[in-house]
Amino acid sequence: MKLPDAQPPIETQGTELKQPPHAAAGLRALQKSVAITSREMGLVRGAKLLLKVNQVDGFDCQSCAWPSPDFDRHVAEFCENGVKAVADEATTQKITREFFSEYSVAELAAKSDHWLGKQGRLTEPMVLRPGATHYAPIAWDEAFRLIAAELRALPSPDAATFYTSGRTSNEAAFLYQLFVRAFGTNNLPDCSNMCHESSGVALGETIGIGKGTVTLDDFEKADAIFIVGQNPGTNHPRMLSTLQSAKRRGARIVSINPLPEAGTNAFVNPQDLKNLTRIPGVMLGRGTALADLWLPVRIGGDMAFFQGLIKELIAREELHPGEVFDHVFIGEHTAGFEALIAHLRRVAWDDITRSSGLSREQIRSAAEIALQAKSVIVCWAMGLTQHKQAVGTIQEIVNFLLLRGNIGRPGAGVCPVRGHSNVQGDRTMGIFERPSAAFLDRLAREFWFSPPREHGLDVVDSIKAMHAGNVRVLVAMGGNFLSATPDTEFTAEALRRCALTAHVSTKLNRSHLITGRTALILPCLGRTEIDRQAGGEQFITVEDSMGIINSSRGSLEPASEFLLSEPALVARLASAVLGEKSPVDWLAMAGDYDRIRERIERVIPGFERFNDRVRIGPFYLPNGPRDSRTFTTPSGKAVFTTHTVERHELAPGQFVMMTIRTHDQFNTTIYGLDDRYRGVFNGRRVVFLNKDDIAARGLMQGQLVDLTSHFRGETRVAPSFMVAPYDIPRGCAATYFPEANVLVPIDSVAEGSNTPTSKYVVITLAASKDGVAAWNARKG
Ligand SMILES: Nc1nc2c(c(=O)[nH]1)N[C@H]1C(S)=C(S)[C@@H](COP(=O)(O)OP(=O)(O)OC[C@H]3O[C@@H](n4cnc5c(=O)[nH]c(N)nc54)[C@H](O)[C@@H]3O)O[C@H]1N2
Ligand SMILES: Nc1nc2c(c(=O)[nH]1)N[C@H]1C(S)=C(S)[C@@H](COP(=O)(O)OP(=O)(O)OC[C@H]3O[C@@H](n4cnc5c(=O)[nH]c(N)nc54)[C@H](O)[C@@H]3O)O[C@H]1N2
Ligand SMILES: [Mo]
Numbered sequence: 001m002k003l004p005d006a007q008p009p010i011e012t013q014g015t016e017l018k019q020p021p022h023a024a025a026g027l028r029a030l031q032k033s034v035a036i037t038s039r040e041m042g043l044v045r046g047a048k049l050l051l052k053v054n055q056v057d058g059f060d061c062q063s064c065a066w067p068s069p070d071f072d073r074h075v076a077e078f079c080e081n082g083v084k085a086v087a088d089e090a091t092t093q094k095i096t097r098e099f100f101s102e103y104s105v106a107e108l109a110a111k112s113d114h115w116l117g118k119q120g121r122l123t124e125p126m127v128l129r130p131g132a133t134h135y136a137p138i139a140w141d142e143a144f145r146l147i148a149a150e151l152r153a154l155p156s157p158d159a160a161t162f163y164t165s166g167r168t169s170n171e172a173a174f175l176y177q178l179f180v181r182a183f184g185t186n187n188l189p190d191c192s193n194m195c196h197e198s199s200g201v202a203l204g205e206t207i208g209i210g211k212g213t214v215t216l217d218d219f220e221k222a223d224a225i226f227i228v229g230q231n232p233g234t235n236h237p238r239m240l241s242t243l244q245s246a247k248r249r250g251a252r253i254v255s256i257n258p259l260p261e262a263g264t265n266a267f268v269n270p271q272d273l274k275n276l277t278r279i280p281g282v283m284l285g286r287g288t289a290l291a292d293l294w295l296p297v298r299i300g301g302d303m304a305f306f307q308g309l310i311k312e313l314i315a316r317e318e319l320h321p322g323e324v325f326d327h328v329f330i331g332e333h334t335a336g337f338e339a340l341i342a343h344l345r346r347v348a349w350d351d352i353t354r355s356s357g358l359s360r361e362q363i364r365s366a367a368e369i370a371l372q373a374k375s376v377i378v379c380w381a382m383g384l385t386q387h388k389q390a391v392g393t394i395q396e397i398v399n400f401l402l403l404r405g406n407i408g409r410p411g412a413g414v415c416p417v418r419g420h421s422n423v424q425g426d427r428t429m430g431i432f433e434r435p436s437a438a439f440l441d442r443l444a445r446e447f448w449f450s451p452p453r454e455h456g457l458d459v460v461d462s463i464k465a466m467h468a469g470n471v472r473v474l475v476a477m478g479g480n481f482l483s484a485t486p487d488t489e490f491t492a493e494a495l496r497r498c499a500l501t502a503h504v505s506t507k508l509n510r511s512h513l514i515t516g517r518t519a520l521i522l523p524c525l526g527r528t529e530i531d532r533q534a535g536g537e538q539f540i541t542v543e544d545s546m547g548i549i550n551s552s553r554g555s556l557e558p559a560s561e562f563l564l565s566e567p568a569l570v571a572r573l574a575s576a577v578l579g580e581k582s583p584v585d586w587l588a589m590a591g592d593y594d595r596i597r598e599r600i601e602r603v604i605p606g607f608e609r610f611n612d613r614v615r616i617g618p619f620y621l622p623n624g625p626r627d628s629r630t631f632t633t634p635s636g637k638a639v640f641t642t643h644t645v646e647r648h649e650l651a652p653g654q655f656v657m658m659t660i661r662t663h664d665q666f667n668t669t670i671y672g673l674d675d676r677y678r679g680v681f682n683g684r685r686v687v688f689l690n691k692d693d694i695a696a697r698g699l700m701q702g703q704l705v706d707l708t709s710h711f712r713g714e715t716r717v718a719p720s721f722m723v724a725p726y727d728i729p730r731g732c733a734a735t736y737f738p739e740a741n742v743l744v745p746i747d748s749v750a751e752g753s754n755t756p757t758s759k760y761v762v763i764t765l766a767a768s769k770d771g772v773a774a775w776n777a778r779k780g
Helices: 027-041 043-050 080-090 097-102 105-109 113-118 140-152 170-183 197-207 237-248 273-278 302-319 327-333 337-346 349-356 360-372 390-403 423-428 437-447 459-467 488-496 566-581 586-591 593-603 610-616 624-628 691-696 739-743 769-779
Strands: 126-128 160-164 224-228 252-256 293-295 376-380 413-416 473-477 500-505 518-523 531-533 536-538 540-543 548-552 655-660 686-689 704-711 714-725 732-736 761-767
Touching (some): 027 080, 043 080, 080 237, 140 473, 140 518, 160 170, 160 459, 170 423, 170 437, 170 473, 170 540, 170 586, 170 593, 197 390, 197 413, 252 360, 293 360, 302 349, 302 360, 327 390, 376 390, 423 540, 459 488, 488 739, 548 610, 566 586, 593 610, 655 739, 691 714, 704 739, 714 739, 732 739, 739 761
Parallel strands (some): 224 252, 224 376, 252 293, 376 413, 500 518, 655 732, 686 714
Antiparallel strands (some): 126 518, 655 761, 686 732, 704 761
16 A cells, blocks of 8 residues: 655646745735635634734734734734734634545645645544544544553653644643653653754853843834844734834844845835825835845855854954943953954954855945944844754854843844744743753642653654654644654654654644554644633633733634643543543643643742733743843853854755745645745745856756755755746755755754754755656747
């Protein structure tokens, strides 16, 4: 029997490439939002729901972790992509047991990810029994008994791994980590391992907290904002409004990105209706250019760039001693200053310009902006974190900021912009394979048990352990483990070797189709839905990218009467697995989430009077560097660190490829087939290349090529990508996640954070045979 395909079907027909537009958002975004609302959710139901997005009495938008204003929220506190995320969950389409008896797992695997997502909400628990071709219904209690039996059959608790995706609420995450530790393992991998783990590690080592140090208010006070390796126009659209008002106030914005991304290069705020009607030019698509300076760095060239930037500061300090560096701050609060200066003096400019792909003049203009700014914020996302030297690169940013005292002062600081709406909160709640001893001590004291002390497995190590047969059960709280992780075929094999794979999900995805011997789909409530428990209607809480705790309450009737909330599901699972030996009254906690929050308050610092405070409004978690320039590193000081850029020599014909998101997806959820800000329509298998590279390689726009990745002598192939000329540095290429994940080698990871290097894959291209024929046919 042929195994279900781990990769989506290859669809390149009908893909169209056009000139990218000049501005992001604007009227088109409004039109899109209205169309999606009425199609997916019903116009009235949808419009009512959208008025609840990010409101104090509403629910927290699922689409990203950008914060909402503390006060004075807009009536419409959402963006086009937020609408898509809400619609994806609040869709009126449903998947029933009939659907699963109609389609075999292999047939479903032959469908595209876009098709799978469009089938609607999962409505009842389903099981795929050993050898079965189709999923069949299963009662909740039986599903929990089945998981318990598989877990009890393991030689050790460490032979199971428990994944979390970052949409999970604080309450569910806290219960889940407690259950996993009470079961006996720290195998708690999460999406953060593939996302901002590098930021957490880099910041933890240097400033003592793995989180950002700015609030929205700081954006109102900053003189310069650097946006590095981030595409806010698509992935954090509400951030553009923040940037726009900073810009109007006179702040200068620098974008460091191999691509001219629509949002940072030009932007029309759809919430600024006054402007849209007053200035006709805006409606035609001419927006505010947000970035004063765009530096098209080479992929992976950021550490070199920041070293160059700091060298410019050093040079200026030499000319005007005492005027550039904040010596008082450096003396009082930091360690390692002399070593940094000595190290960077030795770094040659030639190496910097070659590695960064930027000229000395370009770097000098960025330095000029930094020098004229009293307060600087640096924001970043996946363009920095998913590289081999990600941790070092982010620490170079910390060096840059510390030198001028730009941490712990109004208008200044580090701003890692998180992805999933509660990924930061999940970590605060203890979803972490390497918990601190202090956290485990508090957990032990509160719940009268001894949690395992040995560190557990992260995402990459879980995959390897499954592949090696050492981990036999995967339980996933949300997410799409197969498609989000690297090296798709390797991961698929790892999953197939498991005894059980069980996914708590709202929507069907490819992880339900590439399974262990037995598989379970456990459908749960989404954030938009009313959550009724024994103790009445419940709300949950989340932490955004700036450490603000918000409550979130759904208002829709659940998609089905059989759905469980995530906390209820964890509680019932824990009772079934742990039975008598359990330290906790699980069901009582899940009956009233105030009971969970009381426990959180006693275990996790910063949640004093949690239930009272969160009912009044959003509140900030304490943050040492931000609040009082307190750095809880071993020395009690913020630490300057030194790094050496690794030289990457590409062989002739090789390119460095980054895997990025389109404007029409949320991670592995594919809303549609367009990436309109980059001029791509009706297709996703596209490879962006510089036009001179296309010419030099004898390729042509629209032609199909096969991509081969190269790593330590291994090769991996992904066929049939359409060549798209783009404004990207020479030697660089870009494709979309998750189609290109098959090319990301499992062993290619960031030093210190073990994050897959999804933005640095060395590839070669070859005209695909079918592709050339298809292309000729089109042309003819
Ligand atoms: N609509 C929507 N919103 C989302 C998501 C989504 O999929 N859809 N995903 C959410 C999640 S989980 C996350 S983590 C965030 C992701 O948000 P982003 O990090 O903005 O997402 P990516 O598409 O991965 O974009 C990476 C950016 O980095 C640039 N880049 C790549 N390599 C380099 C490099 O070496 N140097 C520099 N300087 N730049 C580089 C790319 O050109 C691109 O602009 O968004 C969150 N929000
Ligand atoms: N090549 C490459 N790979 C990447 C990246 C990249 O840039 N390039 N980015 C990485 C990053 S930044 C991240 S964060 C990961 C994302 O990895 P994941 O978080 O694992 O993936 P998602 O696609 O966000 O998960 C989507 C699924 O979550 C489920 N879901 C949605 N809402 C809920 C809910 O409320 N509850 C529950 N239980 N389930 C829900 C749905 O079933 C949906 O199918 O991917 C990583 N992988
Ligand atoms: Mo992410």
